[in-house]
Amino acid sequence: MNQDIPPTLEIVEHDGGKHLVKLSGSWNIRSLVAVPGLNREISSYAADKNTQWDMNSIAVLDSAGALILWKAWGKRMPDALQMKPEHQRLFERWQGVEIPQREPVQSRSRLIITYTDRLLAGFWTQLLQVVTLLGQLVLDIGYLLLHPGAIPWAEISITIYESGVRALGITALVGFLIGIVLSYLSALQLKIFGAEIYIIDILGLSVIRELGPLLAAILVAGRSGSAMTAQIGIMRVTEELDALSAMGISHSLRLILPNVAALTIVLPLLSVWTSSMALIGGMVSAQTTLGINYQQFFDKLPDAVPLTNLFIGFGKSAVFGLMIALIACHFGFRIQPNTESLGNETTNSVVAAITVVIMIDAVFAILFMGIGMP
Incomplete structure (x- = not known):
């Protein structure tokens, strides 16, 4: 089944030294969980604005896979991008949408201080x-x-x-x-x-x-x-x-x-x-x-x-x-x-x-x- 093919990323030299990133396999949430380092690898290639992207070989793409690519691209579509028409709609839904950022994890001491501040502020307000x-x-x-x-x-x-x-x-x-x-x-x-x-x-x-x-x-x-x-x-x-x-x-x-x-x-x-x-x-x-x-x-x-x-x-x-x-x-x-x-x-x-x-x-x-x- 196409849903069982793991997501893959292949780098091809193209047009005078430019890189072509060819994506294939199943880019859905079930398959992406099995490849934890894939997100960092995509981000490293997306840092080069001249990189070209080929997504025609992707068998399955869901909203989770589209969101990972969208965030790696800096929340915009690359200039040189090839993809299937049915995948285009998954990226259009993220255009103009503010994606919530994950809050940094606070230390235990910081959490205690924050809780104490809120407690004292609430007590003072009620007083x-x-x-x-x-x-x-x-x-x-x-x-x-x-x-x-x-x-x-x-x-x-x-x-x-x-x-x-x-x-x-x-x-x-x-x-x-x-x-x-x-x-x-x-x-x-x-x-x-x-x-x-x-x-x-x-x-x-x-x-x-x-x-x-x-x-x-x-x-x-x-x-x-x-x-x-x-x-x-x-x-x-x-x-x-x-x-x-x-x-x-x-x-x-x-x-x-x-x-x-x-x-x-x-x-x-x-x-x-x-x-x-x-x-x-x-x-x-x-x-x-x-x-x-x-x-x-x-x-x-x-x-x-x-x-x-x-x-x-x-x-x-x-x-x-x-x-x-x-x-x-x-x-x-x-x-x-x-x-x-x-x-x-x-x-x-x-x-x-x-x-x-x-x-x-x-x-x-x-x-x-x-x-x-x-």
Whole structure:
């Protein structure tokens, strides 16, 4: 079969020392793969513009073979070229077409540097966008102070119910179980040193100051933050955001402000609720493992945990709520009108919100290191 003849290249001296390159065989992709050095050989002869080419003996020529010859010729037809009419059409398709060049292979270190640059640039861009949302939020608050009738009470109320009231069950369960686990593990160590009574100090400080607000924020970020992002994303997919813009309704005033206000109000209350359930779980475990009764727990707790810790927990919870809502809205508006973007940005929203919550908690721990300690 003609398709099985390998591609060959023959050099013939012609017309006073000029070279005639005679091509024969099958110049298709299947045959060319078997002769890897043929491309360099063609390019070396094509460098001489006086070289003549004879392609009449080629049995089979496909687009791959024509492209190799076309690139070797410098993306133009040689002056002295003989070929079959049916092969002419394969070269005509490449005339005026920009052939993409292969990108040079980068070293591993260069790839790492490029990836790091893109990561930092993306982080900086998103940080500026979040700051822009925060600035727009301040402007909206100023507008509402001058126009109290425009406050979106209905949206704020609905968000408080969805993010706060409907989260009471899961936060109570998680808080109660964490209190039991923390109390049980602490009791095992305190028994060794005969310091069972200090379990009240450990539970009070760790739960009211740290674990309660942090657990509530993480649960709200995973539950309500993702819901806010998905809700805005669905509005993008269904073109509701475009409809709001067409009607002159502000996105920030009707979507961002209610979410931020609701979470800023509801998260401190949820943190108190979660802390209370964690303390109840701790009391149950302490009474079971150490024999500390409930009355003794209630009498010792105010002395072990100053009231300042409750205010610190309140303050950080409000900041948590503000940042969770801002991040959820930020990633919601980044969603493109397709389902893949919806899933990716919702995941990014939850991860970013939880990360920011932990970072803010670390900042609060450093700033208020010596405050509220008994």
